[in-house]
Amino acid sequence: MENSFLELLSKRHSFYNINRNLPLSEDEISSLIFEAVKLYPSPFNSQSSRLLVLFADKHHHFWHIVEQKLLVSSPSNKEIAIKQRMLSFAQGAGTILYFIDKDIIREQEKEMPLYAANFKNWAYQSSAMLQFMIWSTLANKDIGASLQHYNPLIDTLVQKEFVISDSWELVAQMPFGGINSIPQPHTFEDIANKIIIQK
Numbered sequence: 654m655e656n657s658f659l660e661l662l663s664k665r666h667s668f669y670n671i672n673r674n675l676p677l678s679e680d681e682i683s684s685l686i687f688e689a690v691k692l693y694p695s696p697f698n699s700q701s702s703r704l705l706v707l708f709a710d711k712h713h714h715f716w717h718i719v720e721q722k723l724l725v726s727s728p729s730n731k732e733i734a735i736k737q738r739m740l741s742f743a744q745g746a747g748t749i750l751y752f753i754d755k756d757i758i759r760e761q762e763k764e765m766p767l768y769a770a771n772f773k774n775w776a777y778q779s780s781a782m783l784q785f786m787i788w789s790t791l792a793n794k795d796i797g798a799s800l801q802h803y804n805p806l807i808d809t810l811v812q813k814e815f816v817i818s819d820s821w822e823l824v825a826q827m828p829f830g831g832i833n834s835i836p837q838p839h840t841f842e843d844i845a846n847k848i849i850i851q852k
């Protein structure tokens with residue numbers, strides 16, 4: 654069955670081959686991100702996601718400090734691979750850092766002790782929904798992005814370098830840019846074995 658929303662979602666891939674030539678201005682991209690942050694769902698409407706959006710020099714600085722941290726934390730035979738990977742992200746136009754605000758989660762735990770064990774996990778899930786919305790929104794504007802996880806290794810560094818509250822916990826990094834090449838769609842395992850439909 655045709656569905657135009659699913660068609661839009663099919664444009665999202667993990668884009669690793671990106672460049673700094675964006676089809677939209679930085680302000681237009683920021684507006685799309687603001688819109689997504691209005692729309693994403695969160696538990697009890699807690700809106701616990703926080704974002705740091707880096708363009709240009711700040712984006713380059715970010716990948717430089719991640720590279721430095723990885724190089725001192727990894728065996729020396731990984732040096733070339735690390736440098737190549739960091740360069741592939743730095744060659745993009747920007748990076749979105751996703752956080753959850755632990756202060757919000759602590760408030761919810763106090764206010765609703767019955768669900769206390771769930772709030773942190775729900776905050777991660779809610780952030781993932783926002784990540785997916787932004788990833789797909791960018792793809793539909795011909796902007797390629799991927800999802801990276803150098804946290805928690807870089808958490809303290811990011812807080813210090815970008816003056817971020819220590820109540821913000823880093824959960825994901827999304828480098829994005831113009832698209833050099835469209836990746837092959839990912840392979841599918843047998844979907845029929847994964848879904849049970851009962852009537």
Ligand SMILES: Cc1cc2nc3c(=O)[nH]c(=O)nc-3n(C[C@H](O)[C@H](O)[C@H](O)COP(=O)(O)O)c2cc1C
Nearest residue numbers: 665666667668781799800801802803836837838839
């Ligand atoms: C929760 C989650 C974590 C991921 N972490 C990483 C990551 O750290 N680095 C990376 O390159 N890709 C990461 N990915 C991307 C997946 O590898 C990718 O989505 C998957 O292989 C399917 O390919 P596609 O995104 O092109 O459809 C992550 C995806 C998800 C949903």
